[in-house]
Amino acid sequence: MRVKDDTKISTIFEATVELTSEVGLNKLTMSSIAEKAQLASGTLYIYFDSKEKLLNELYKHLLVRGTLSLLPSVQHLPLKKQFWVIWSNVLKFRVSNSSEVVFMHQFRYSSYVSEETNELDEQFLSYLKTMLNKGKEELIVKNIDNRLMISLLYGYANTFSRQLVKDKIELTDSLMEQSFRVCWDAIKS
Amino acid sequence: MRVKDDTKISTIFEATVELTSEVGLNKLTMSSIAEKAQLASGTLYIYFDSKEKLLNELYKHLLVRGTLSLLPSVQHLPLKKQFWVIWSNVLKFRVSNSSEVVFMHQFRYSSYVSEETNELDEQFLSYLKTMLNKGKEELIVKNIDNRLMISLLYGYANTFSRQLVKDKIELTDSLMEQSFRVCWDAIKS
Amino acid sequence: MRVKDDTKISTIFEATVELTSEVGLNKLTMSSIAEKAQLASGTLYIYFDSKEKLLNELYKHLLVRGTLSLLPSVQHLPLKKQFWVIWSNVLKFRVSNSSEVVFMHQFRYSSYVSEETNELDEQFLSYLKTMLNKGKEELIVKNIDNRLMISLLYGYANTFSRQLVKDKIELTDSLMEQSFRVCWDAIKS
Amino acid sequence: MRVKDDTKISTIFEATVELTSEVGLNKLTMSSIAEKAQLASGTLYIYFDSKEKLLNELYKHLLVRGTLSLLPSVQHLPLKKQFWVIWSNVLKFRVSNSSEVVFMHQFRYSSYVSEETNELDEQFLSYLKTMLNKGKEELIVKNIDNRLMISLLYGYANTFSRQLVKDKIELTDSLMEQSFRVCWDAIKS
DNA sequence: GATGAATGAGATTTCATTCAT
DNA sequence: GATGAATGAAATCTCATTCAT
Structure with missing residues (x-):
């Protein structure tokens, strides 16, 4: 195969x-x-x-293309800048690949998801955790439970990009900045 | 009989x-x-x-029970307090009804959703919008696009409560307060 | 019962x-x-x-009401007159009870028909046979196989009355006479 | 493949x-x-x-095979001859395809019949009408309502062939001629 | 007797998967 | 490798019949 x-x-x-x-x-x-x-x-x-394999392969492919592939190129940047680059890129990707995002979302919460796929999902989260921890050390991020902030970032990006697509709103620079400010205000110390 | x-x-x-x-x-x-x-x-x-009818009825039932039924009792409260009451109640409901939330989530993004159900969904959003507008008038909420803040609140609540359930974390008062502070920081002026 | x-x-x-x-x-x-x-x-x-019993009882009921009940009252009449009375009455009954006829027709050729019902059906045919035989003796009816003439009379009455109903044509005296002449021409010697 | x-x-x-x-x-x-x-x-x-499609297709197939396919080959013949050829062929077809005829009969009066099938049914009737009209012009057919004569021909053929099959009577030439004479007597002028 | 909710066997139809070509 | 006809288990739904009230 x-x-x-x-x-x-x-x-x-x-x-x-x-x-x-x-x-x-x-x-x-x-x-x-x-x-x-x-x-x-x-x-x-x-x-x-099988059908299950096809869907899992596709999901992994999209996950790598849309998120994981981003990480290497930002590692050297200062922290807030890293957040910004990731945020703006994730948003841009999601808006210009809305069908892909629909698939990912529906698949993510279906019972097709294999154990292996689940693990891959953790990679991005684990990177975010590292970033948040570094932020705490630098005293620029709130000293609270990571899961809480990750949920906010993750859920926000998800929901916001879905709404942009659903209501056919163009993702302007201003919108990207505004939305980033909101989530930065949420997690900043 | x-x-x-x-x-x-x-x-x-x-x-x-x-x-x-x-x-x-x-x-x-x-x-x-x-x-x-x-x-x-x-x-x-x-x-x-039909199966479709059953699922839609169930979804509506849960939506009313878990969210919409909450609204009347908070309308007289000051704004930030309203946000707090809604936030804590939605979180509590979602954590102690985790199976229901799994159903709602999977159903929400399936193609079983009927037009009528879709409309019901808007009710809660519309209430949130009204709250945010009042907050802007009172100068305690950021003067930015509502959709942006709603996505944050909605996506955060969704994702966070799912994570609590998934990782079997108890929803303590402190966790509830911390999580609220984060989202209030995000939208406050 | x-x-x-x-x-x-x-x-x-x-x-x-x-x-x-x-x-x-x-x-x-x-x-x-x-x-x-x-x-x-x-x-x-x-x-x-059971459903089967219900349908069979109904069929028998209609058969007696629409056809068999007719026979006693015509037995004393001269032959051609008998044919005429039966013909006109059957036609009238069928046209003014078209729903009943639809039922009888669909039921007659369904697999609901019980053995007993089948036998009842023969009664009317057997009376017709006797009439045709008498007609042959009196030299006013063709000396050919009864089944042939019975099919003609039976099929004609069936089909013609169905058509009258389907096309919503009123059953005038003239139509009744014309139609009778046609079938009399067919079997007369 | x-x-x-x-x-x-x-x-x-x-x-x-x-x-x-x-x-x-x-x-x-x-x-x-x-x-x-x-x-x-x-x-x-x-x-x-679907089941409905299957049954309708089958009915149409049998109708064409057993009746409509006959018409082109007789159009040049003199009228009474046409009647004879059609009559004898329909009878022969029906007797040697008795199962098919049982199907056609039961299907014809079921609620499976589609609009399209209904229309196809009219074709043969319309041909018969044309024949009868020509017969009237040539003064060899009774000058009465076509529907009346068509019902006779149609109902007779139906019923007679069903009886032959039911009673397992062989369709001899003599039987075919006798039966034709009867119906010709009915419609001839 | 009358009711109609409940039953469950069985009908139509779908669809992931196989396999002959 | 590629095809798509064929498969058959399983899904949704129906309906004659039963039975608690």
């Missing part, structure tokens, strides 16, 4: 993402994915062992 | 909620609900026309 | 007949009959052992 | 026809059709969207 035709995998991923945002994760069938990707349904099984 | 039993609807609702938090909204079948509620599968259809 | 409340049986019969002509014999459910008759579904089972 | 097999539709049609004549249109289930046709039940839905 795999390394057969990377284009085909992309096609399948795109079809899955589009369909999910159109009809929802329930009602998403392998046949409909195949049809949208202009493939035979059997072909899906050449690239993925 | 056997009398149509009001507790039966509760039994069905409870079974549905429990099952969803156990196996997820996909994999939730009418037969499994019937079995868990110790009813014949046909009986479900006496009380609800 | 029975002799409990004859009004109730009539009500059930009427409801069944109306419903069948509205929605067809398939799609006819015991609950819908009960609803139309403004009874509880359980009540149907006080008067009839 | 397994190739979509044209004979499969025939197999399904045959199974449906046989089953209907065995157990009746009510009691006819998709599973039983599948079993008789030695297919998985899901396979039926590859060829037909």
